[in-house]
Amino acid sequence: TQLLEQSPQFLSIQEGENLTVYCNSSSVFSSLQWYRQEPGEGPVLLVTVVTGGEVKKLKRLTFQFGDARKDSSLHITAAQTGDTGLYLCAGRNAGNTPLVFGKGTRLSVIA
Amino acid sequence: KAGVTQTPRYLIKTRGQQVTLSCSPISGHRSVSWYQQTPGQGLQFLFEYFSETQRNKGNFPGRFSGRQFSNSRSEMNVSTLELGDSALYLCASSPWGNLDYGYTFGSGTRLTVV
Numbered sequence: 265t266q267l268l269e270q271s272p273q274f275l276s277i278q279e280g281e282n283l284t285v286y287c288n289s290s291s292v293f294s295s296l297q298w299y300r301q302e303p304g305e306g307p308v309l310l311v312t313v314v315t316g317g318e319v320k321k322l323k324r325l326t327f328q329f330g331d332a333r334k335d336s337s338l339h340i341t342a343a344q345t346g347d348t349g350l351y352l353c354a355g356r357n358a359g360n361t362p363l364v365f366g367k368g369t370r371l372s373v374i375a
Numbered sequence: 376k377a378g379v380t381q382t383p384r385y386l387i388k389t390r391g392q393q394v395t396l397s398c399s400p401i402s403g404h405r406s407v408s409w410y411q412q413t414p415g416q417g418l419q420f421l422f423e424y425f426s427e428t429q430r431n432k433g434n435f436p437g438r439f440s441g442r443q444f445s446n447s448r449s450e451m452n453v454s455t456l457e458l459g460d461s462a463l464y465l466c467a468s469s470p471w472g473n474l475d476y477g478y479t480f481g482s483g484t485r486l487t488v489v
């Protein structure tokens with residue numbers, strides 16, 4: 265069973281601060297995705313990374329896929345209260361294997 | 376484009392009863408996956424269907440079953456409900472063919488077993 269470990273589990277920061285959350289595994293993934301989930305809703309896809317070393321930017325969010333395709337990070341610059349939510353990473357091995365999720369990092373941005 | 380629709384949104388059942396949850400994927404999406412989300416375990420994979428065929432199954436007891444219809448709509452059933460089945464059940468759809476395509480999730484069905 266592939267395991268995705270996310271850290272930290274909880275993070276509370278002030279508006280304007282920067283932060284990085286991590287997603288690590290001992291398995292190699294063909295692709296890795298990041299989602300954000302708000303209370304009472306399903307997760308919403310933020311990004312998919314497929315190439316080792318790939319970096320993608322989405323406004324103030326920067327996503328990186330590790331060179332060995334076993335880990336990923338999400339960096340948020342100048343966090344805003346609207347960034348509050350549960351951030352989930354999910355990975356899939358090559359082939360028709362299911363998408364597996366980490367347990368998430370719960371981010372709280374305080375004004 | 377309509378999103379993924381899950382019904383009902385909330386459900387309260389008694390131990391021992393059974394329940395059926397429904398999911399209508401985005402039009403044109405042929406793959407539907409189901410996940411159980413709890414605070415302690417996070418999102419755990421239940422099933423994945425494509426064109427009415429179960430492609431993958433998670434590590435859940437046989438009380439959990441599902442199916443997909445010819446119009447891609449999917450249902451999951453849980454029989455002999457236990458207190459531990461209380462969770463948010465999420466359905467996600469995606470096009471098939473590109474395995475790196477992300478999922479679109481519904482808002483989920485919140486099941487409470489009392």
